[in-house]
Amino acid sequence: MTRAFVIALTLCSVGLTPDASMSRPIRRSALVERIAINDNRAGAGTVRDGVLTIRLEAHLGDWHPDGDADPGITVAAFAEEGKPPQIPGPLIRVPTGTGILAVVRNSLPDSTLFVHGLYTHGARGPDTVQVKPGEVREVRFDAGPPGTYFYWATTSATAAVGFRGPASQLSGAFVVDSSTALGTPRDRVFVLGFWTPGDNTGFIKLTDVNRFVINGKSWPHTERLTYTVGDSVRFRVVNTSVVPHPMHLHGFYFNVDSRGTERSDTAYAAGSPHFVVTERVPPGRTISLTWVPERAGNWLFHCHDNYHVLRNRPFDGSPLPAEHEMHVDNHALEMMGGLVMGVEVRPNGRPVAQPNDGGRRRLRLVARVDSGGTDTEPAYGYVLQDGKSTTPMRSPLLPGPTILLRRGEPVSITVVNELPEATAVHWHGIELESYFDGVAGFSGGSGRVSPAIAPRDSFEARFTPPRAGTFIYHPHADEVRQQQAGLSGAIVVLDNPDAYDAMHDVVLLVSTPRRAEDGATTVFLNGTSAPQARDMRVGERYRLRLVDIHTYRPSMIARLMRDSTLLEWRALAKDGRDLPAEQATRRPALQQAGNGETYDFEFTPTAPGDLRFTMSSGAGVRLVSMPIRVH
Ligand SMILES: [Cu+2]
Structure with missing residues (x-):
């Protein structure tokens, strides 16, 4: 059976302009070193007298994001000088208050390196270090406040983080711990990366050979995590790729503790939880999150853009194994790829309550x-x-x-x-x-x-x-x-499904049209690109349940409008979990949504007239509009 998605659509515009300097391929030297996979467990460099000295060298290496014996590809990567290059780049991890001396050597042939993220976090100031081929540059700075940050480099003065091609993997996590953090950190740091050859025209063709990776590896070769029921688990997720990733955890809510960038990080107040099952991580952003595995078994933490979890052809261009096409039993291992982590949760020895089957x-x-x-x-x-x-x-x-x-x-x-x-x-x-x-x-x-x-x-x-x-x-x-x-x-x-009232409780399900050709220009709202009008009454309360299960387009925007005026709604819930009272606020009726997210809002029309609920998906995609007549 031929697969629907092989139709060569350009699926996501990244809005970047071509840059001539990036089209020039990086020349491969005769012998390239094999790139090591960095699990981000240990910080790089050496600390003396409150200063971390880290010597980074960018050079070409041979990267194997699939199985170690599978074909690899030559890309640029950062090494600690004297050690093999790593993907992601060496982890910089220090307590706040630490000074940093970063020495960057550019051993890439022909290409000037533009290095970002090596400066005091939270502060304004110069942010790019330029290193010509063969040169060495030193930067000294203070690490700044605690947070989850990253550094990255490219071979173009203007390229965005994670831009395609051989320089797309030049990035590493930069974690600043609080001064009170004790012992070896038990959290895990995951850098999301994307490699695609691209033609630098501003579009990514997901039908090309590409790789979405977590810490340098593509599922099913990503690290398997093991926890025990009741553990407290902390992840830091750093998106150094050029596209957003709605990251979804199966079976459990996780609390988003902070959101950041290469420069700054904002922790939420301890008493104001942000529980979700899916969190959209835009390019160049970081999150930290905590969760407690409460039930044993195998679980996934993965991107919910379905195109980012597809197994992709090997780098040698050979076709995928037949199992991939056969809808086999072993779906997870044969057909999924990319941004997926497997989490095994072991029982903690306590008896598990058996559900009562009576009255099921x-x-x-x-x-x-x-x-x-x-x-x-x-x-x-x-x-x-x-x-x-x-x-x-x-x-x-x-x-x-x-x-x-x-x-x-x-x-x-x-x-x-x-x-x-x-x-x-x-x-x-x-x-x-x-x-x-x-x-x-x-x-x-x-x-x-x-x-x-x-x-x-x-x-x-x-x-x-x-x-x-x-x-x-x-x-x-x-x-x-x-x-x-x-x-x-x-x-x-x-609580009482018998009292469900479809007039006042409205599911707004966003999905992908059946025909790929339609999917290129529109999205489906409740199964159609031309939703029927709904009726509402002034003064009555309506619950709107936005359900985003589109297979791609991870950056859609829902709006509730009267003419060109944005209305207001009250946020009620995210991913099925009620918001705490202080977050359940009235706000402009605009919500950015990613795949695998649900949002509940309450809306009370205040005057008769014509409104509309719309979903927009960016350039080239028709705005889908559901008329609402208020009586
Ligand atoms: Cu993704």
Whole structure:
């Protein structure tokens, strides 16, 4: 079966202008050293008398982001002088108050190096160190306040962070610890990178050979993390790539503790949590986050831009192994690639409460072929069977039916596969047992791994949603193809689903059109690019549930407008979790959203007239507008 996404679309504009100096390839010397993979566990350099001396050298090396024996590619990388080059570059990690002496040697042939991020964080000042080929430059500065930062270099005076080509991996994390931090840090530092040859025209063709990497490796070769139930886990995520990454954790919320850039970092107040299951990390930004693995099993932390977690061809240009095309059982290991980390959580020895099966509500979710599809661009949809009722009743099976669940009520959802290919369903944002998490070939653990559901087979998922909110269900098997085919929907958990009122509680599900050609120019809102008008009444309260399950376009903007005026709404929840009172504020009705995020808002119209809810996705993509008539 040919895959839909091989249609050569230019999928994401990065808005950068071509630069002649970058088009010149870096010349490969006769012998290049093999680049080491840096797990960012140990800081580089030596400290003496409160000053860290770090000697960085940029030179070419041979990088193997896949398996160590798989083909590699020649790129520029930073080394600690005298050691092998590393991707990501050597970790600079010091307590606040430490002085830094950075010595940068440019051993790249022909290219001047422009180094960013080697200055006192939080301060204004010169930020670029220019090092000509063969030259050495020294910079002295104070590390500045605690935070998660990074340094990076490029071979162009104007290029943005992570720009494509041979210089795209010249970056490393720069962590400043508080002066009270004790012992060896237990957090982990993950640098997100992207390599693509590109033609420097400002567009990235994701159909080229490319690599999305975490700490220099592409899934399934990224490091496997192991924790025990109850651990306190801290990640620092640094996006040195040229595109945004909505990072999603399966099974658990994580708290975003800080957001930063190469220059500055802002920690949230301790009493003001920012719990999410997906956090959009724009290019050149950092976050730090904490979470507690509460249930054992295999979990994923990955980018929710589906194109960033696709297995890509080897560097020697050979085709992908046949398993990749076959929708095999082992989806996670054969078909996923790129920005994925596997997390194994081990039991802590305490008995696990067994859910009471009495009174379990039973639903059937049938994945079915819809009309109008082709082999390469199939039309699929979900049908929800709840007792005698079936939703939707007829074609098109778009959008996926909203699954209404009661908070705290055990539910059994039997996924029935009537498709001609295997599938699996992930209950995105739901805190559940690993085995039911739906990553075929990976979820679960010792002896019981979540299967791909073969055609004409079924799988019973069981969970008890612990909180009311807005969640998502979607395949975790061949996501690009199957989600684009129409397989995605919202889960709305309520304290009392019997009182659900679809007039006042509105799901706004954003997805990718079935035909790639349409996807290039528009997005779907509730299964169409031309949503029907809705009616509202002055003075009544409406809950808007924005669900972004688009497969790419990680930077869409939702707005609620009257003519050209932005209205106001009240933020209620993020990723299905209620916001703390001080964050549940009235604000302009504009929300940037990334794939795998949900946002709940409350809106009360104050005057009759015509409003509209819009989704914009950037240049070249039609604004999708849902008219709202207020009476
Ligand atoms: Cu991504």
